Structure formats: structure tokens, C-alpha cells
Amino acid sequence: MKRYALLTSLLGLLPTSNAFAGDGVNGADTAWILTSTALVLFMTLPGLALFYGGLVRSKNVLSVLMQCFAITCVATIIWVIVGYSIAFGDGGSANAVWGGLSRAFLADMSRDALAGSIPETVFSMFQLTFAIITPALIVGGFAERMRFSAMLMFSAIWLLLVYLPICHWVWGGGWLGDMGLLDFAGGTVVHITAGVAAIVTAMVLGNRRGFPHTAMMPHNMTMTITGAGMLWVGWFGFNAGSALSAGGDAGMAMLVTHISAAMGAFTWMMIEWKRYGKPSALGAVTGMVAGLGTITPASGFVGPMAALFIGFAAGSICFFATVTIKQRLHIDDSLDVFPVHGVGGILGTMSAGIFVASGLGGAGLADGVGMAQQVGVQALGVIATVGWTALATWLILKLVGVLVELRVDEEDEIVGLDLSAHEESGYNL
Numbered sequence: 278m279k280r281y282a283l284l285t286s287l288l289g290l291l292p293t294s295n296a297f298a299g300d301g302v303n304g305a306d307t308a309w310i311l312t313s314t315a316l317v318l319f320m321t322l323p324g325l326a327l328f329y330g331g332l333v334r335s336k337n338v339l340s341v342l343m344q345c346f347a348i349t350c351v352a353t354i355i356w357v358i359v360g361y362s363i364a365f366g367d368g369g370s371a372n373a374v375w376g377g378l379s380r381a382f383l384a385d386m387s388r389d390a391l392a393g394s395i396p397e398t399v400f401s402m403f404q405l406t407f408a409i410i411t412p413a414l415i416v417g418g419f420a421e422r423m424r425f426s427a428m429l430m431f432s433a434i435w436l437l438l439v440y441l442p443i444c445h446w447v448w449g450g451g452w453l454g455d456m457g458l459l460d461f462a463g464g465t466v467v468h469i470t471a472g473v474a475a476i477v478t479a480m481v482l483g484n485r486r487g488f489p490h491t492a493m494m495p496h497n498m499t500m501t502i503t504g505a506g507m508l509w510v511g512w513f514g515f516n517a518g519s520a521l522s523a524g525g526d527a528g529m530a531m532l533v534t535h536i537s538a539a540m541g542a543f544t545w546m547m548i549e550w551k552r553y554g555k556p557s558a559l560g561a562v563t564g565m566v567a568g569l570g571t572i573t574p575a576s577g578f579v580g581p582m583a584a585l586f587i588g589f590a591a592g593s594i595c596f597f598a599t600v601t602i603k604q605r606l607h608i609d610d611s612l613d614v615f616p617v618h619g620v621g622g623i624l625g626t627m628s629a630g631i632f633v634a635s636g637l638g639g640a641g642l643a644d645g646v647g648m649a650q651q652v653g654v655q656a657l658g659v660i661a662t663v664g665w666t667a668l669a670t671w672l673i674l675k676l677v678g679v680l681v682e683l684r685v686d687e688e689d690e691i692v693g694l695d696l697s698a699h700e701e702s703g704y705n706l
Contacts, residue, residue: 303394305523310399313518317406320511321413322349327504328562329417330703332612335496336693337421338703344425345413348432352409355436357383360408361401363441365449373452376445393521403518404444411440411467417612418475419482421493422690425698427683431478434673439470439666447658457643458658459633459651461530462519464574464626465662472619473666476602476610481674482684484609486691493611498558505562509538512569516576530576533584534569540588541568541595548596560596563617567595570621575629580638587628595620623659630655 326345330338352360359381366376380386383401392400412432419428444466446453453465460466485493495501517531545564546556571591572584579587598616602608610616630652635641642651677683684690689697696702 301394302391302396303522306394306521307396307399309523309527310395310403310518310521313514314399314403314406316511316514317403317410317518318349320508320515321345321406321410324504324507324511325410325413327500328508328566329420329504329612331497331500331502331504332417332495332559333420334493334693335704336695338496338500338695339701340425340694340698341416341420342703343699344416344428347425347429348413348416349409351429351433352412352436353405355433356401356405356408360436360441361404363437364404364408364444365401367450368445372450373455374446375442375451376449395521400521403521404448407463407467407515408436408440408444411463411471412436414467414471414614414618415475415478417614418479418610420611421694422482422485422684423478424682424685425694426681427677430677430681431673434677435474435670438673439474439669440466443470443662443665446661453658453661456654456657457646457651458654459578459629460574460626460658461577461629462516462573464570464622464629465658468570468573468618468622469626469659469662470666472615472617472622473663474670475614476608476619477667477670478674479608479610479615481671484607485611486687488609489603489607495559502558502562505565509565509569512538512573516573520577526577529580533579533581533587534572534576536581536584537568537572537588537591538565539568540585541565541571541592544568544589544592545596548593563599563613564592564596567591567617567621570618571595571625571628574622574625575632578629578640579632582638583628583632587625587632590624590628591621594624623663626659627652627655 322345326342329341329345333341359378361383362378362380363376366378366380368375368377371377386397386401388396390397412435445451447458447460447466448454512534513531516534517527520527520530542561542565545560545567549560550556568588568591572587575587595617598620599613602610602616631637631648633639633642633651634648642648674683685694685697
């Protein structure tokens with residue numbers, strides 16, 4: 278099946294009025310996307326919150342949970358006011374770069390408005406869950422040291438200047454989508470943006486007190502593995518839901534998502550076992566997330582054999598990226614957001630351009646497009662996403678730093694953010 282027309286119709290559905298009705302509501306498609314929407318929100322709350330919460334020290338567990346919860350609220354409010362419009366509106370002459378404000382406050386979104394075969398309300402809510410989890414992923418880059426007020430301000434501005442425009446570029450009728458970039462469920466839009474923003478934030482804020490000489494081990498691996506399991510299940514909505522229909526594309530996306538996650542986890546475990554003598558639970562769940570993030574942009578375009586390769590590449594390349602950033606470069610990306618999501622997103626986006634070829638088991642390249650041309654488009658998408666995200670994130674941090682202190686002071690960091698920022702404790706034993 279040729280993918281460009283399908284990509285435009287499924288991921289670039291940009292209803293501009295109630296007249297965008299298609300052939301009416303498809304009950305099966307609607308039920309699946311409603312389910313997928315709940316699954317993707319479940320990934321953030323409680324999935325990502327528990328995953329991250331267990332990875333930090335006990336004095337900071339509530340602060341991470343609170344940040345994920347607060348970002349969910351802030352992202353939702355922004356989405357209603359201008360977010361949906363910027364990402365999926367009709368930007369007129371500027372449509373290549375942003376969607377404009379014609380759909381501000383979800384204008385013209387009635388019960389009868391459709392996006393393809395599903396209600397536009399369902400499409401909007403599904404896309405909102407992506408806007409929620411992306412800045413929540415960045416929390417892992419600055420965990421245990423950013424002020425709550427700075428986090429709120431940074432997340433809000435970052436959504437407006439980074440996530441929403443790039444979402445429009447790729448999925449909303451913008452210039453990257455028009456060029457034919459293959460990103461089924463968010464390799465560029467979600468994972469590269471979050472990973473790059475996380476490492477830029479980590480470098481601007483500086484390392485945690487004691488890093489890298491003091492061990493900062495996860496305080497509750499049971500919590501982390503519980504959250505990881507929720508992420509694995511929720512990711513089926515993330516990837517298979519991005520088909521925006523209950524058909525073969527959703528089925529294949531779910532299958533390859535699971536294969537890559539399993540292969541990523543197994544590969545990471547085997548590398549640890551070989552290097553350190555024992556496999557760790559932390560390594561297993563990190564490899565799983567790497568496999569999930571890496572397959573995401575390719576999930577609707579590749580087949581099972583490609584998923585095995587992508588999962589293996591994710592487990593191995595992301596492992597060595599983590600070691601390089603933490604142990605050699607001494608950059609305190611606290612919860613390894615860039616090596617897992619950033620590197621994984623880049624790897625998956627490039628892999629989509631290769632394994633989409635029908636000869637490699639994929640869905641097939643568009644008519645008249647060769648693999649080299651497609652890989653070039655994928656590379657351009659990666660470069661544009663990395664470049665804009667890095668520059669904009671740095672500028673946003675500098676702006677927020679002028680308005681409020683970015684980092685907690687040394688005493689508050691020693692006490693922990695649970696008490697210093699929220700006057701609460703995660704454990705009262």
C-alpha cells in the first residue's frame with residue numbers, strides 16, 4: 278500500500294469546519310480511538326509518573342508525581358485555548374509552519390463535526406494526550422532540581438513554541454508532512470523533541486549536587502516496574518491508535534510495537550549481563566522503553582522482521598548512548614531521557630525510511646520515491662526537529678530564568694523537593 282495518501286488522510290486530518298464530514302461516523306473506529314485515548318493518557322497518569330517516581334530518590338518522589346500531574350492540567354488548558362488550533366488549524370498563507378488561531382477555544386467543534394470516520398472531539402482528545410506526555414517526558418531530564426514554578430512556566434512556553442509548531446509541521450499539514458516525512462506516531466513530534474529538550478535543560482541547569490561521584494540509585498524499583506508495565510500496555514494506544522481506524526494498519530502497528538519492546542528489553546538485559554555479570558530490572562525496563570520509543574515513528578510502516586531489528590538496535594545503541602552521556606560526558610540527564618527517547622526517536626525515524634520498502638516487508642514507498650530520497654526526507658526531518666527544539670528550548674530556559682529562579686537552592690535540594698516545594702512527604706513510616 279502506498280503511504281503518502283494514507284498518511285495525509287489519517288495523520289493529517291485537519292477539519293476546519295463542521296462541513297468536514299466524510300462519510301459519517303464509523304462506530305468501530307470511534308470505539309478504538311476512544312480506547313486508545315484512554316490508554317495514552319494512562320501512559321502519563323499513572324504510568325510515566327510511577328516510572329519516573331520510582332527512579333528518583335525517596336525525598337523527591339512526590340515532586341515528580343506532582344510535575345506529571347500538573348503538566349497534564351497545563352497542557353489541557355493550553356490545548357483548549359490555542360493548542361489544537363496551532364497544531365491542526367488552517368494557518369492560511371502561513372500553514373506550512375503553524376495552524377493559526379482560527380480554531381482557538383475549539384471553535385466550531387460540535388458533536389456532529391467529524392475528522393474522517395471519527396468525531397472531531399475524539400480526534401482532538403486523542404491528540405491532546407500526545408501533547409500531555411511529551412513535556413512530561415522532559416521531567417526526567419531535570420528531575421530533583423528544578424523549581425516547580427519554573428517547571429510550569431517552562432512547560433507551558435515549550436508547548437507553545439516547540440511541540441505545537443512541530444506537530445503542525447509533521448501531522449497538521451505543515452512543510453515536513455508535505456515533503457513526505459514518515460512519522461506514524463511521534464518519533465520527531467514526541468520523542469526527539471522531548472529527548473533534545475531534556476538534555477538541553479539538564480546542561481543549562483547543571484548536574485545534581487554530588488553527580489557523578491555520588492550514587493543516586495532508584496528508591497523504589499517496584500514502583501518503576503509497575504509504571505513500566507503501564508507504559509508498555511498504554512503504548513498500544515499510542516502507536517496502534519495513530520492509525521485513527523480499527524483496521525490492518527492498527528493491527529500491524531500493535532504487533533510491531535510489542536515485538537520491538539520485547540526485543541529492546543531483552544537486548545539491554547543481555548548487554549548488561551555480558552558487561553556487568555548480571556542483568557538488572559532497571560536495564561530491562563529501560564530497554565523496553567527504548568524499544569517502544571524507537572518503533573514509534575515506524576510502527577505503521579514496517580513489518581515484524583523490521584521490528585526485531587529496530588528493537589535490537591534500540592536496546593544496543595540506546596544502552597551505549599546512556600553510558601556515554603552519563604559516564605563519559607558527565608551530563609546529568611537524570612532519568613536518561615535523551616539517550617532513550619532522543620536517540621531512539623532519531624533511530625526510529627531513520628529506520629522508517631528504510632524498512633518502509635515493500636522488499637523489506639514494509640508497506641511500500643510512495644510512487645516515484647526511492648529509498649535514498651525517502652531517507653533524505655527522514656534526515657531532514659530529524660535535523661529540523663533537533664535544531665529547532667535545541668534552540669527554542671535554550672531560549673525558553675533563558676527567558677524563564679529571567680522571570681524566576683530555574684533551580685532550587687542547595688539547601689532545598691539536600692532536603693528534597695517533596696518538602697521544600699510541596700511541604701509533603703511521599704512516605705511517612
